[in-house]
Amino acid sequence: MNVLITGGAGFIGSHVVRLFVEKYPNYHIYNLDALTYAGNLENLVDIENKPNYTFIKGDITEEAFVNSLFGTYKFEGVIHLAAESHVDRSIKDPLAFVKTNVIGSMILLNAFKECWKGDTTSKKRFYHVSTDEVYGSLGETGLFTETTPYDPNSPYSASKASSDHFVRAYGETYKLPYVITNCSNNYGQNQFPEKLIPLFINNIIHNKPLPVYGDGNYTRDWLYVKDHAIAIDLVFHKGVNGETYNIGGVNEWKNIDLVKLLCKQMDFELGRPKGTSEQLITYVKDRPGHDLRYAIDASKIKNELGWEPSVTFEEGLEKTIKWYLSNENWLKNVTSGQYQLYYKKQYR
Ligand code: NAD
Ligand code: TYD
Numbered sequence: 001m002n003v004l005i006t007g008g009a010g011f012i013g014s015h016v017v018r019l020f021v022e023k024y025p026n027y028h029i030y031n032l033d034a035l036t037y038a039g040n041l042e043n044l045v046d047i048e049n050k051p052n053y054t055f056i057k058g059d060i061t062e063e064a065f066v067n068s069l070f071g072t073y074k075f076e077g078v079i080h081l082a083a084e085s086h087v088d089r090s091i092k093d094p095l096a097f098v099k100t101n102v103i104g105s106m107i108l109l110n111a112f113k114e115c116w117k118g119d120t121t122s123k124k125r126f127y128h129v130s131t132d133e134v135y136g137s138l139g140e141t142g143l144f145t146e147t148t149p150y151d152p153n154s155p156y157s158a159s160k161a162s163s164d165h166f167v168r169a170y171g172e173t174y175k176l177p178y179v180i181t182n183c184s185n186n187y188g189q190n191q192f193p194e195k196l197i198p199l200f201i202n203n204i205i206h207n208k209p210l211p212v213y214g215d216g217n218y219t220r221d222w223l224y225v226k227d228h229a230i231a232i233d234l235v236f237h238k239g240v241n242g243e244t245y246n247i248g249g250v251n252e253w254k255n256i257d258l259v260k261l262l263c264k265q266m267d268f269e270l271g272r273p274k275g276t277s278e279q280l281i282t283y284v285k286d287r288p289g290h291d292l293r294y295a296i297d298a299s300k301i302k303n304e305l306g307w308e309p310s311v312t313f314e315e316g317l318e319k320t321i322k323w324y325l326s327n328e329n330w331l332k333n334v335t336s337g338q339y340q341l342y343y344k345k346q347y348r
Helices: 012-024 063-073 087-090 092-117 156-175 196-205 226-238 255-270 299-305 311-327 330-336 338-346
Strands: 003-006 027-031 053-057 077-080 125-131 178-185 185-187 209-213 220-222 241-248 252-254 283-284
Touching: 003 012, 003 063, 012 027, 012 226, 027 063, 063 092, 063 252, 077 092, 077 226, 087 092, 087 156, 092 125, 092 156, 125 156, 125 226, 156 178, 178 226, 185 196, 185 226, 185 311, 196 209, 196 255, 196 311, 196 330, 209 255, 220 226, 220 255, 226 241, 226 299, 241 299, 252 255, 255 283, 255 311, 311 330, 330 338
Parallel strands: 003 027, 003 077, 027 053, 077 125, 125 178, 178 241, 185 220, 209 283
Antiparallel strands: 220 252
């Protein structure tokens, strides 16, 4: 089976690509990625020479190119992760998010539709990997379920909501076989150091300020990235067409409490006196339209597919910190821009 994974050089995508390449030697995994600032082939050095893996550098917004790929490889499964993914960037440049997240997703959907040819008996499937941010913000209580109305607040979440709607609409209108998952905040190894946890790890290493937005009382539900990859594998193989599944860590943290825990663990790992890193906390101007709280009700995927997070937050955070500390070259290459030369070296 030819499986197309988009955005496989990014954070979550690289974990999904690795899992599929290693677990399914009878599949051929094609990783299509434009290698934007967020794409890093160093994430996949350990599997890049596997016989069932092919990297394709390309942009999902280039229609003729995407159509020709589907024509050549006749993908039976598509797992679509390629996206612009950072809320702060979406506030500065919303159009880039519309281009990739909406138009790019549409181009993929159309290419898949052509390739699937309306054959309702086929096992082909389009899987859209989405976010819980499409549901907007919760107050102090309550959880997002699969039937919570969409209410996106940032250009990022609006673009993801839009692509979710198109996927669903293709399911209704053309009976296109699809699944969607909406997942909470991920953390773990290989996350680009612009997102909260890796940014703060990097800043602590270099004794730089930790910019906490607003009063720090914003809440997120954190999931270890490898548990997300396991859920994606499960939904891809066992999910029911036309269904949406919420994925979450059952692990809510106020930002400021998370940052204090991170500081404590970093002091321990770096052998610094207790309380050293906390002194770096700096309250800064809030993010505009900052969602107060995200929290997932993951009972559907648990009851129907048997998925639960396997790693506690303390374990996951410890693994993550240890990984960043023992892979300082990865961090250095990313922060210096060196990582963008890797493609040129490997794929001349
Ligand atoms: P990321 O920013 O780390 O990676 C995105 C990848 O997509 C990069 O490799 C990038 O090069 C590629 N890409 C971007 N534009 C492209 C284009 N036009 N054509 C081809 N490739 C392109 O993102 P991530 O955090 O790994 O997120 C992956 C997916 O999961 C996204 O769809 C995101 O919305 C979703 N998601 C992320 C989280 C999270 O916490 N990070 C949570 C839930 C859902
Ligand atoms: P982020 O990792 O950008 O994920 P998202 O916005 O998709 O939830 O941010 C997580 C939380 O941390 C969010 O409430 C914003 C906050 N935050 C900071 O306080 N400071 C920062 O420098 C960053 C990047 C995020």
